[in-house]
Amino acid sequence: MTTEMNKGIRLDKIDQQTVYWLMTDARGVSAPDIADGLNVSAGTIRNRINQLEENGIIRGYSADIDFQRAEGRLVNLYICTIPVAEREPLAHDVRSIPGVINVRELMSGKRNLHVKAVGENVESLQRISHALAEMGIEIEEEHIIRSESDLPYIPFGPDGEQQPRGPTDFISLAGNANVIEITIAEDAPVVKKSIQQSVEDGVLADEILIISIERGDRILTPQGQTVLQADDIVTLLTRGVDTEEALVAFKNSKQSIESETL
Structure with missing residues (x-):
């Protein structure tokens, strides 16, 4: 890997396909699986993964949870606006609200904070809305997420191949x-x-x-x-x-x- 200060870290084909297959199924795919398609050793893939982690390109591995199956919980998206000068500290504080599972900061001046949260029912989601408002955060919109899918980044993968992950639908709820x-x-x-x-x-x-x-x-x-x-x-x-x-x-x-x- 070659470091370019202004352009981040350069990835070769082995790095790219390693990232691709880890995005497809980080738990299910093994170093030998990735190595087979690239004509390299499993040890080479393990070394590349270690380098990608050390350089902060791979920031972690997360589980894909079906919250509907977990006692019929709801997942809600809050689209919010916060002052640009306060964006970073407020985003940090939002992470402390019980139920919040994802916080995304945007570079725009409006609708610049997206918060994803899980609740047992509508009332618990309303409590999260109240907590955001108490912090002085303006909620522009909020939506219950019906389904979402994570996909690997196709330009990093083998030509013409895609391994989409199944959507998580929120249909039957508790109560x-x-x-x-x-x-x-x-x-x-x-x-x-x-x-x-x-x-x-x-x-x-x-x-x-x-x-x-x-x-x-x-x-x-x-x-x-x-x-x-x-x-x-x-x-x-x-x-x-x-x-x-x-x-x-x-x-x-x-x-x-x-x-x-x-």
Whole structure:
């Protein structure tokens, strides 16, 4: 490896593919596995890994956790704005909030702090929101994460090969609750009605909370006056209500009849 002060540390093909395969599965892939495809010894790969760690390129190894399976926990993303001058110390303080598992600082002046946190339920996520606000951090948006995937960096890998990792979906929750994503059908009962009107008309049950709306390339924050449209992708939080009953408002009449028949 050659050090270039202004450009970081130069990686050759062996370094790059070592990083690639470790990103694919750091626990499952071994030095001999990596070495086989590069026509080098396993000892060479072990030495390269040690050098990558010593130079701070490999900063650590983390587990990919499915929190939904861990007693139905929720993962939430808080998109925040903090003064640039206070970004580093505030980001450090945020790490001390129970439930926070990732803090990302951005170089921009707005929405420059992303916080990922895990909670047992919606109430625990609200407590994290309150803790952020108490620190003087402005929360611009917050979203429950439905799924996420980590992928290896393709330019470092063998040509044409990709080893994606499976997404983690948050669907069934503890306490008879569910997070559901559905595309609104063209003639669904909620189409062209505001969320508030749908509730007042009895079309949308009180136990159903719309937590996000994806419309084209935009993500909308639901409000009472938000009018729902066909082809909107809505994410729902339901509690204490039958799943099929919860979805009737978002399906067309034919889909509803088929669901009842099943």
